[in-house]
Amino acid sequence: MPESPKKPARAIAHGALLAFLVLLSRLFFEEIGTLAYIYLPHAWVDAPQGEIPPHGGLWFQSLFGIWAHWDGYWYLSIAQFGYQGRTASSAFFPLYPWLMHLLGSSIWAGLGISLVAFTVSVVVLYLWVSNQWGPAVAWMAVLVYAFFPTGFYLNAVYTEALYTALAFSTLYAAQKRRYWWAFVLAALATLTSIYGILLSLSLFVLVWKQERRFWRAVGFSIGSALGLLVYMAFLTWRFHDPLMFQSVQSDWGRHFAWPWVTLVTAFHAAWSGRQVVWNYPYLFSPGPAQGPVINFYNLIFMVGSLIVLVLYGWRLPLYLWAYLAPALAVTLFFPAYNQPLMSFPRLIFENFPILLVLAIALARRPWWRFAYWSVCLYLGALLTALFATAHWVA
Template identity: 30%
Template sequence: MNFSRVRAWVTSWGPDAKTARELIELLIFSRIALILAGWVGLARLPWKYYSPQYNVSANPVVLMGIRWDALWYTGIAMHGYWFQALAFFPMYPFLIALVHWITFLSVYDTALIVSNMGLVGFTFVFYALVRDVFGADVAKRSVWIAVMFPTAFFMSAGYTEGIYMFFSTAVFWLAYRKKFYTAGIFGLLAGLTRNEGAFTVIPLLWSYYQSYGWTIRKALWSVLLVPAGIIAYMVYQWRDFGSPLAFIAAQGYWGRKISWPWVGIILAFKTIWNGSPLQPDTILSMIDLCAALGFIVLWALAWLKKFPVDWLAYWGILLLIDISAPDINGQSPLLSMSRLVLILFPGFVMMGILARSESWQRFFYWVFPMLQATFFLIFATWHWIA
């Protein structure tokens, strides 16, 4: 075997050995820091919901990652779907069940294994994508900021963020490299993971247009792979629950309603203005409002920096959808916005560009990790954060 050719092939798509080691160290040390923070929280801070029905393991490392939505995903992996659970797409529960079947570990263990495998995949693919477009320096900073973002711990918890980030960024990177059918398969997987995955068709269409214009070529079939996953899920709902759009009705259980994009923002301002600075509603509204406004400003800066068109379109559409579905009567009108922006990967690239400045670099490199440790303490002790 010609190892020099193999090494050249690996280097052409992935990081060099030094960078790969740095990325692995970032993942290992950041996860160790989170585990220590969660351990302190479980040992020293008051919990909620002491019932074994919710605290599903005696292992604190597992326990701190199985909170809130994680119980829905693991419940689906064990028992299949019921109506309210249709709001949670099937790929993540399927992978949890598959790894459980292969390893005989509990579904709670395998939920965290799958999430962290997704985080590793995202870290390397995201680096490769940003390096190809903006260079290695911006790529390193962007990855560091993404992993240290205040709600990035969700990529290691029993949530879909880890694997969705991997699938969706893989679509962009493969489409950029004109690997249409492989990108389409990852788009299918993204669509089976979250409904936002349908919009990974954008980089495929853009890359196809750049390659072939308006002419019809065989590669156009790859675009149809992206909606295939969601269509399959809709057929399943139609057969077993009587409606192909049952997942939309199920989402109403969480109180979200479609409205004008400024409604949630105005309500968040009102909640903050009328509330006490130490009330949970006020604090959560501040966090979610800062996330929404921050990513709007970042999008505008990215547009001025002439980011790739498909990045801006994907980012803008998803951000608009999230802002336009507020929880009007909930604790925070822009419910979970600090977590929802996590999948908007171009935002981290814009932050990576801003981090060329030492002042911005100090902010991202010091404030973000401290906020993530704080948010994870809140999450691990059964207090709502996103």
């Protein structure tokens, strides 16, 4: 039968709306960050040892330079000079800086990769979630993902956009039974972030469910391990230690603790900073980033995530729980000394099934939406302004 003329028209309309959401979400974070950089006091920014952060004029810094703070300097440094025997650099997985190196090792390269990857991730997320839960949840998932309060990391010189694009594509390819594509994409995801190794668990469960062939599921799920082996081989050549990326975590204060100890410590750390959360002159004062404030927001994101998972986590399929459970365990079992839940607001993108559960909840409970979007947009504006002025980092 000939294809219905409505299908191409619907696809074009959906594509145009996705493009509009990509543009609108990036402009939201860009405008907030630029205005904050121009009009608010700046804090100090940490940079890799021996490296001076790049500087340009006011307009360059306010439009583009703000997205290369903190870890962004590390990725720029690796792209320009390689790992250079600096052991701490091994914590930053290589695919993103390697791609930046191929494209000129500049902020422009990092921003370009992130923006292209973000666009791809939005399209693939919609297709994948639409197949899994239907169009209503898919549109909500795209909105939650694009406008999440820490969504500015998706256009920064950080790996989050590239990782989510590869992770979503891996699972979508496996869902469509394109297992070799899933194999390769999972390897690339692991070369982007250590969390990619957990995709092997999702792939095994998903392929087994679809094929009911054990060794076929095993074979197509080891792409992540291959990606990690490539990086370990590189570290062996460079540092004579294939697990250097793990051993240097102590530089950031990472250590083992039981999850309940991590959460209790996080509550105490957040409670100590409660009085300054609404003190905007203090939040934006010159000087170093404010640790108590960081701990407060780390806890808010963790508690919110756990509440959503308790209420709606049962709607996640097993293959996503196979990924999410160990991903959450990484944060809860390996806290940092000064920031027990360090980086969790950003790492929600590595823990992306949380965003899907949130989308399911909002799609099924319309009366939640006003409260969520009010809090989301407020936090998005505040945290973007704090990041742009170097007062806060996840």
